[in-house]
Amino acid sequence: MNVLASIRIALRALRINKLRSALTMLGIIIGVAAVITMIAVGSGAQERIEEQIKGLGTNLIILTPGSTVAGGVRMGSGSRNTLTEEDGYAIQRDVAAVQVSAPTLRGTGQVVGGSGNWSTVFFGITPEFLEARNWVVAHGKPIEPADIAGSAKVALLGETVARNLFGDVDPVGQAIRIRKVPFTVIGTLEKKGQNLYGTDQDDVILMPISTARNRVIGQGAGRLRTVGSVSIKVRDGEDMKEAEAQIRDLMRQRHRLQQGQEDDFSLRNLSEVLAAREESGRIMGLLLAAVASVSLLVGGIGIMNIMLVSVTERTREIGLRMAVGARGRDILTQFLVEAITLALIGGFLGIMLGVGGTLAIGEFADWPIRLGVEPVLLAVGFSGAIGIFFGYYPARKASRLLPIEALRYE
Amino acid sequence: MTTPLIVTRELAKSYELGGMSVQALRGVSLTINRGEFVAVMGPSGSGKSTFMNLLGCLDVPSSGDYVLADEPIAGLDSDALAAIRNRRIGFVFQSFNLLPRTSALENIALPLLYCGVPADERDCRAAARLAEVGLAERGHHHPAQLSGGQQQRVAIARALVNDPVLILADEPTGALDTQTSCEVMALLQQLNARGLTVVLVTHEHDIAEFAHRVVSFRDGRVVEDRQVSQPKDAAAMAAQLRAGQAAEQIQP
Numbered sequence A: 001m002n003v004l005a006s007i008r009i010a011l012r013a014l015r016i017n018k019l020r021s022a023l024t025m026l027g028i029i030i031g032v033a034a035v036i037t038m039i040a041v042g043s044g045a046q047e048r049i050e051e052q053i054k055g056l057g058t059n060l061i062i063l064t065p066g067s068t069v070a071g072g073v074r075m076g077s078g079s080r081n082t083l084t085e086e087d088g089y090a091i092q093r094d095v096a097a098v099q100v101s102a103p104t105l106r107g108t109g110q111v112v113g114g115s116g117n118w119s120t121v122f123f124g125i126t127p128e129f130l131e132a133r134n135w136v137v138a139h140g141k142p143i144e145p146a147d148i149a150g151s152a153k154v155a156l157l158g159e160t161v162a163r164n165l166f167g168d169v170d171p172v173g174q175a176i177r178i179r180k181v182p183f184t185v186i187g188t189l190e191k192k193g194q195n196l197y198g199t200d201q202d203d204v205i206l207m208p209i210s211t212a213r214n215r216v217i218g219q220g221a222g223r224l225r226t227v228g229s230v231s232i233k234v235r236d237g238e239d240m241k242e243a244e245a246q247i248r249d250l251m252r253q254r255h256r257l258q259q260g261q262e263d264d265f266s267l268r269n270l271s272e273v274l275a276a277r278e279e280s281g282r283i284m285g286l287l288l289a290a291v292a293s294v295s296l297l298v299g300g301i302g303i304m305n306i307m308l309v310s311v312t313e314r315t316r317e318i319g320l321r322m323a324v325g326a327r328g329r330d331i332l333t334q335f336l337v338e339a340i341t342l343a344l345i346g347g348f349l350g351i352m353l354g355v356g357g358t359l360a361i362g363e364f365a366d367w368p369i370r371l372g373v374e375p376v377l378l379a380v381g382f383s384g385a386i387g388i389f390f391g392y393y394p395a396r397k398a399s400r401l402l403p404i405e406a407l408r409y410e
Numbered sequence B: 001m002t003t004p005l006i007v008t009r010e011l012a013k014s015y016e017l018g019g020m021s022v023q024a025l026r027g028v029s030l031t032i033n034r035g036e037f038v039a040v041m042g043p044s045g046s047g048k049s050t051f052m053n054l055l056g057c058l059d060v061p062s063s064g065d066y067v068l069a070d071e072p073i074a075g076l077d078s079d080a081l082a083a084i085r086n087r088r089i090g091f092v093f094q095s096f097n098l099l100p101r102t103s104a105l106e107n108i109a110l111p112l113l114y115c116g117v118p119a120d121e122r123d124c125r126a127a128a129r130l131a132e133v134g135l136a137e138r139g140h141h142h143p144a145q146l147s148g149g150q151q152q153r154v155a156i157a158r159a160l161v162n163d164p165v166l167i168l169a170d171e172p173t174g175a176l177d178t179q180t181s182c183e184v185m186a187l188l189q190q191l192n193a194r195g196l197t198v199v200l201v202t203h204e205h206d207i208a209e210f211a212h213r214v215v216s217f218r219d220g221r222v223v224e225d226r227q228v229s230q231p232k233d234a235a236a237m238a239a240q241l242r243a244g245q246a247a248e249q250i251q252p
Helices: A003-016 A018-056 A087-094 A127-132 A147-148 A159-166 A209-217 A240-254 A268-312 A315-323 A329-363 A373-399 A403-408 B048-055 B080-086 B102-115 B121-134 B149-160 B178-193 B234-250
Strands: A060-065 A097-111 A116-125 A135-142 A152-158 A175-178 A181-189 A205-210 A229-234 A265-269 B005-018 B020-033 B037-041 B062-070 B091-092 B166-169 B195-201 B213-218 B223-227
Touching: A003 A018, A003 A329, A018 A268, A018 A329, A018 B080, A060 A087, A060 A240, A060 A268, A087 A097, A087 A229, A087 A240, A097 A127, A097 A209, A116 A127, A116 A159, A116 A209, A127 A229, A135 B121, A147 A209, A152 A159, A159 A181, A159 A205, A181 A205, A205 A209, A229 A240, A240 A265, A265 A268, A268 A315, A268 A373, A268 B121, A315 A329, A315 A403, A315 B080, A329 A373, A329 A403, A329 B080, B005 B048, B005 B195, B020 B048, B020 B195, B020 B223, B037 B048, B037 B178, B048 B166, B080 B091, B080 B121, B091 B149, B102 B121, B102 B149, B121 B149, B149 B166, B149 B178, B166 B178, B178 B195, B178 B234
Parallel strands: A116 A205, A152 A181, B037 B195, B037 B213, B091 B166, B166 B195
Antiparallel strands: A060 A229, A060 A265, A097 A116, A097 A175, A097 A229, A135 A181, A152 A205, A175 A181, B005 B020, B005 B062, B213 B223
8 A cells, every 4th residue: 555545545534524633623723823923033032142242243342330328328320420531531541351342422402403302312432332242333434533523413324313314415514503503414333223121222422532522521620520421442352351350450459459348330241131131031042942842743753643542543544454454564554644635734833823923923022033945844744743753652552453352342 | 857956965053142052944956957946935043044144155064065156155154155155146135225325327337346357347237137137228327216125136247247147135025915926926026037056045835836946944954955946927917916006096
């Protein structure tokens, strides 16, 4: 008996009990659909995180001022103005592992220009900032050391700001006012998208750090040139932990901290945060895959159950087939093919449902998805394997019936 | 010219039933020649069904020898027995045993499925056998769409499809009315006339009288083995019954 004939017999047997076959398949359908959707959603999220790591640079360390303690209450990070521009330059100069170190001043304010009026964030930066943040100027020219020295009133616009102020008009060369201070736009930044926390990174204006301090924020001369943060990029191939330790030592020395005294600054390694997120995402994905596998398993047990019922119901048919010459292995093949057919049809329907569900999630929930061929192949292979695994026992049971007893079965 | 088709020697079968050993067959030695039409008779529990199952290779004897068409059967494994059932023996059952929701042609072709006959040849041979039993136009009907007599004729066509040397009929008329029984018996007689060996199990004397030889069983032994010199003609009786029925319909 060839396989084609077996498949035809199997399809006929499945058609006879349409509802039962459909319900049996449902377990596999749901299982396969769940596996495919989970993998697509999980790997989509993973991909987004990987992209962010790439965008951020895996070797970025952010140095921020520490928190103050006033009357036993911690005031939150950045509440202490201990970090200075000079700290930033010193790190670049004295720590060999550091490629660039960019002190940054942050402020917010209203921007007027072109046809728009927009409230945004601005950063006072040094020329190293873009390199530290893996950012490039899309159009125009970057901020140069001369701009810092002369406190030039020049600005780089993030994509969101440029769009909101100027629409389709090229902003380079245009005049804008930031907190009523006139600036000239010298360039636009490449689009960077949302960061990890969903903030739009393109809603930003960059200007020389000196300009920000002297003309926009208006910090008086003579005071320490404090900064909000220092972005530090460690050289490729250098050990991040080692670099972090060196920066810490230098900062403690510069801030004259005694042994046992707490740091008045904090170092954050963003790639560690991302790695942790990635890890938790991976664990989440594993958990979901486990749940999906359980439903596949349950679906498989459903198939075994129905096949056992089917063997019992069709004992006389088995007896007759044996009487007219079917060998045990013919009967085994017949029922095994039936179980596999059931599982594979369920698998294919599950793939369609899974792909459809995935696309729907991508469309309506705006969730990053990635549909690959591998999970689909995996699902087909898995459902076939389930058919074989859970169909084998009932099929073997059928094949071991004695012809005379099967024929007489009532 | 008579050559033996079936030779049994001291064939015995015992079952274990609830810890007790039941002797269903206590040593049967019988020879059936090619071309014979034998009726096996006996009350229930006489061992006639057990004997049939052994002849049909559906069951294996506890002891004794069985030779079918010069081939010793004892000691063959289940695959070899399946092959013998497939190629040598055609079964006709009391309850027809047709596959439900399966066309008559596919039912007939079933034995061919298990000996590797290609699909178009299967269809061709099944159609030829169906025509032989006079149901050529019913090939695509399912068993549920056929009368009992028609179903039994489909079953006989199935028994014939692989050109067996032996037809084993187990109470083939048990579920049929008198006239249909006569028609089915006429078909078996016709096959026998063409040289096919037929062994028929029945407990009805009327049916046994269509055979050339009657073997009676009791308590697992053969108690009587007689030749019937003038077997009844089933075709003639069927025609007579049909005529009688027609007359009844005209003059109730």
